[in-house]
Amino acid sequence: MFGKNMCSKIFVVIFTVALVVGFSSMAGAAKINVGALNDMTGATSDVGKDYALGIAEAIHYVNDNGGVNGKQIKLYQFDYGYRIPEALTKYKLFKRLKSVAILGWGTGDTEALSPTITKDKIPYVSASYSAHLTDPKKTPYNLFFATDYSTNARAAITAWFDKKWPKHKDFGKRKPRFLTSYMFASPYCSAPIKAIKDQAEILGFEIGPDQSVSLFAIDTKSQVLAMKDFKPDLVWHGNTTMSVAATVRDAYALGLGADHIVNNWGFDENLPRLAGKASEGVMGVAVCAFYGEDVPMMDKVVEYAKKYNPGIPPEKRLIRTVQGWGDVLILWEALKRADKAGGLSGENILKTGFETMKNFDIGLGAAPVNFTATDHRVAGIVPIYEIKDGKFQIVEKVDLKSRWPKKWADEWLGW
Template identity: 65%
Template sequence: MKKNIFLTVFTLWLSVILLTGLFATAVAGQIMIGGLMDTTGVTSDVGKDYALGMSDALKCINEQGGVNGRKIKYIWFDYGYRILNAIEKFKKLRRLECVAIMGWGTGDTEALSPSANKHKIPYLSGSYSAHLTVPKKTPYNLFFSSDYSTNARACITAWFDRKWPKHPDYGKRKPRFACCYHFAHPYCNAPIRAIKDQARLLGFVTGEDVSISLSSVDARSQVIALKKIKPDLIWHGNTTISVSATIRDARAFGLRSDHIVNIWGFDENLPRLAGKAAEGVMGATPCAFFGQDYKNMDKVVASAKKYNPAIPRKKRTIRTVQAWCAALLLWEAMKRAENAGDLTGPGIMKKGFETMRNFDIGLGASPITFTSSDHRPTTGSLVQEWRNGGFHEVERVDLKKRWPDKWANEWLGW
């Protein structure tokens, strides 16, 4: 009898220990992913929606089983585009043993690039600066989108092919070109060298660039300066708020130019803020706009509604979709690394990202390839135009196809 009692007590005790152990294993099996976002700083007009989209995406990925059955624990911080804050949070994420970090802008990406590379932590950012695409220099930096330089080259080319031949002066003179951006900001000035190169390649006459603050809502003096150049085409390198102000003031002051805009200035808010002045504005889009009919968009829209029910649909933009693209890309890389039994930073990079060849994440993004010598994810860009109350495809420009030698031998990294 005594023996039986002890056996029963022992069995119960063992069950408790086993259950506790299983729970601990489940928690230990989580994959830690970090996030550095800007929901309050100088790029928060586009950063907040990106941060929400990232959180939605990783929650949805967990609902679909996570990484081969292992759940993702996503810890993110708003660093407010304050670099010191980003550095401190990066250290925190390292302590939490994050295997990858979803970063944000050029500021944090540039500042943290040496650390991410030293500690071999894949750093997927919303900064699509071309100089992050050379694995020899920055092996752990990457992004899903065509880079800023590719985008600008694609936009200039699409305008030159499609719009310039319809201009009354076509064949009589060379087209005039100018750039309008916040000179001192690394996001804005990152593709300038490539832009000037592309303008030269296509035979533009380039005027003096005009600087405008990222936070400006009044661009009258800049428009007056641009009127002296009379550009046929202006490239805008800021984010949506100041781009909308510039385009609106350009129309108000009778500046008859066409406009092409870098990724972070071309979204659903541009026509809302610029009104009629947004008609005909073109931009390179790394993926579809929120709600456009593409593969996986149903998940994006459903998750936005589920996880942020208080935010109306009209406030969700392409930024949500961009974040999703980054999350889906990391998900695929982690699954590949996990299958190879190496879910570490180097494993995710070498056995995950760098094994991708024309990988399709859906959402209107171009197929993605990474190799150990080239981190340019795509070879071109989809150019879209705001026309008659909607975004419409102008052309998917493939730079590699059009200038294969330059693409292979000259353009990597800038």
């Protein structure tokens, strides 16, 4: 009888220990699902692929550094080929997988999904930086780490006005002349047009006729000849890199005589490669440092790129990798804050995560990040670069918020 009791007790003790050990190992393996929609095959794959690599590498970094308060992130990353129906299908999968947030991509998927993610209260951190997504009254769950296209466009034209126009031979004699070059039908390209023309009026430009240049263009001579009729001093380019390079090349060959400013998706390491000497002096917006630049956190970006994608030479990597990191780092911070503050519901991630960030520094040469319950513009300071000897050099950090505080606060949000 004594032996039987003893055996039972030993069994109970071992069973209890086994249960505790088993469950503690399960607790250690806790994970959080995050979805990522990327374009690695479609119309924006030239930059989308590099951005997607950056996302995956940054998630490795997050998991190597404790994840979300000890919970590892499981990344479900899919290519949607820039096809909206596929983006919608993948979104439904992310919901089924109980993803706490989604790392999205371009204007197409972001705008198509915006009403749904707002209804479902799922944070959607994307690489579409349209100012239309910065007003939390309309799109509370759309977020990104970068300054928006409209803020960027205002800053770029202001930097040219500050730094280049005073050196022009006609300075003080007439108004500077300005026009835009972009694909009219593209939502990404046209997003900041109203803002940049508003800024041109504020600064006293004469505004010429817009020129429609396809994203597919490799010959833009007819548009450049049309520009010549207006004799612009400055052209703003809203397209992506290849067609911007084509326009800059044709402008150089046809002697347009204007300076150029470029939105961020047309301004990367491939522009000087494609446009050659025609790209000298071209100014543009970079929402963070270029790949490999000497800024905080860049050592990690480069280390993880080498570690996880050693087959891709460093010279093929772009600023898009760094942009992917930027979005992951703000999401990581929001998840950690929300997790500590009560849980990872979408609303909690937004309210106790993102909207508690005040001058949160992610490094990467990006502006410190701010989100409030009434304003999702991350910053009012935008660095403007210029290409010199094929390299990117900073020209000016334009502080729109300090320079036009009333307009910034009362007029410019959300467009």
